[in-house]
Amino acid sequence: MHRVLSAELHGHVGEQVRIAGWVHRRRLLAKVAFLIVRDRAGLAQVVMPPSVDLPAEETVVAVTGRVAANPVAPGGVEVVEATVAVLGTAEAPAVELFRPELGVTLPTLLDHAAVTLRHPTRRALFAASAAAVGAFRRALDGAGFTEVHTPKIVATATESGANVFAIDYFGRLAYLAQSPQFYKQTMVGVFERVYEVGPVFRAEPHDTSRHLSTYTSLDAELGFISDHRDVMAVLTEVLGAMVAAVQPYGFGGVLLPAEIPVVHFSQALSKLGADPSEPDLAPEHERALGEWARREHGSDFLYVEGYPMAKRPFYTHPQPSDGRWSNSFDLLFRGVELVTGGQRRHEYADYLQTLAARGESAAGYETYLEAFRHGMPPHGGFAIGLERFLARVSGAANVRQTALFPRDLHRLTP
């Protein structure tokens, strides 16, 4: 008999059906027993005689029976006159998945991910994650972007130098890519507009609630822009799609106005009463700015543009009107940096000059610079941290809760 999902049962009242899933809960009452079966679509109630030995929680079962309407059953239907067959045996886990909240410590949550991820709240979070990534891609596909897959093993520890993982590559030293930055720029020369969804690797020595040593980066890069404001416009559209995509999974209430407010870095410092020579925003600065954006603009998002050139990577394009500042931006989401982006340099001569000014040899960047030597348009892009996005929309206190199997300074399993 063809399998029916729990969410489809209401369309089969009076019929014989076969459902399959995990025993989510056993309930033994005086005159009746219930087996609550969990499948990928939800929960189904199966009515059993009280005399039967009910299989342990998490046992995988197939149930055949008749669908009956019952207003007090979950979904208004239940399966009666049921026959249960075991498809996969189980020991009931120590964690009780049928409780509305998991109520476990972070180490337990992560150490036993194989089980805890089955909890409906965890499943909803990662279903929302998949929906957000799908929305990111669809928004960019619709805007003429092409998906690319770029190398995760690279020859040189460029970009930021520190915080790279070294690997033994057939006896040579190589590194894990910290970002697809150089490759996505190169691919603007090919497709004009590209995106990549993939892992990035940061040997972060910080043991904080918002750092992982590897995470999923949603990267985009586009050519033929006027400046970073064109990049922000694409990002705003992408975010709108992502925020809408997670809402059906219970993550609503995000304040995203049609126009996200923008402050210049220098304005932000003066608004905060901070030293105007500060080179960057501290986490408490970001929090305060986030509160201001919510209060004054009804927005959970805030663009801070014009970060000082001194603190930005060498490929950053300066602000044409004042070279101390850059055409770059961060996007704060509820007071935490979610996205970094901006306009990049596109002239070969500018790259040579900048690298020389920083005392770096262009030789280490030879294959990267080839793209600029042979014609690149004004371009820019951004990178969204998927786990941070999920932490913000779900209110998770720690970014480790929003990766399926997180990796950090201490954690390599499961």
Place this chain on the structure above:
Amino acid sequence: MHRVLSAELHGHVGEQVRIAGWVHRRRLLAKVAFLIVRDRAGLAQVVMPPSVDLPAEETVVAVTGRVAANPVAPGGVEVVEATVAVLGTAEAPAVELFRPELGVTLPTLLDHAAVTLRHPTRRALFAASAAAVGAFRRALDGAGFTEVHTPKIVATATESGANVFAIDYFGRLAYLAQSPQFYKQTMVGVFERVYEVGPVFRAEPHDTSRHLSTYTSLDAELGFISDHRDVMAVLTEVLGAMVAAVQPYGFGGVLLPAEIPVVHFSQALSKLGADPSEPDLAPEHERALGEWARREHGSDFLYVEGYPMAKRPFYTHPQPSDGRWSNSFDLLFRGVELVTGGQRRHEYADYLQTLAARGESAAGYETYLEAFRHGMPPHGGFAIGLERFLARVSGAANVRQTALFPRDLHRLTP
């Protein structure tokens, strides 16, 4: 003025427009000059006076002018009375991108990828790649699958032991994941049906035309199957979508019948006249089988099922009727292995027994086995190598031609 793409020009005849792109070719004739401009949508012809200094190939330009119909121009239109502004300067590359074929050696093709990828034949290949990946996801999204992102850094060199890259993980030894196998099985316990598109890492000491040290793996895994034939049915549907998706990019002519022929491994050996105790198929066996499938079944694809258990990983499910064989399969595409898949074991006790029989401690697999201890349905899955798929559909002789920036035993750049 709003930018118009080359492919949209025919809808603007008589109007003033602005186009932008790369100088694909300069053609200086006696009384007229042509600038062929390449953008992400194609080529546009710009008519210039013969007296002007034309910018070098690959210079990035914006052109404003009037669109005129001209039956002999590419696309039937051209831009006249044109003003050209340079957006990005360029040295003309050594490789002539305007030739119909690149005609360069493999090392040149790969060393200068930043430039050679701009050639229309290369762009078409990787646009087809993006379309194939999109089709893979859409086919599975439509079948109730959920996308996941699993760790690429792992604590133990499990699965096949050899051929793993070691990394220095904050002073500890860790490894790059050879596949998402264990994680995608674990996630069947959560979502029933999952897929992942991501990099996998193989420290392949083979320097062949079909091995890369890292490639893009299209992985899927699904629960509640009867056996591996259910996995093959999903794969056949996915392949149909992928083959259809690449066709508009010039990669047609793939023979994919509604029913892909299936031979059992033991039948395949006897068909080949090979020793019936052979544990695996050699490349020349696969080629001969591919020719047979094309000749006898009009199919570029052939399933070989039932590979000997002895040569398959410990999680492979045996063939219930004869434990020498397995419920696994390979899919040959034009005589080369493209996909490996099959049914997996799902009972905890079976894993313990198998590992013990292989002399392996279950302790190294503790977090993986937790999923099976707490209830897993019969399940299976497959992994498609994206670069191999592209090599087969495009007729590329070497899989290095079908990765944007390939990595192998010797190559780490660009």
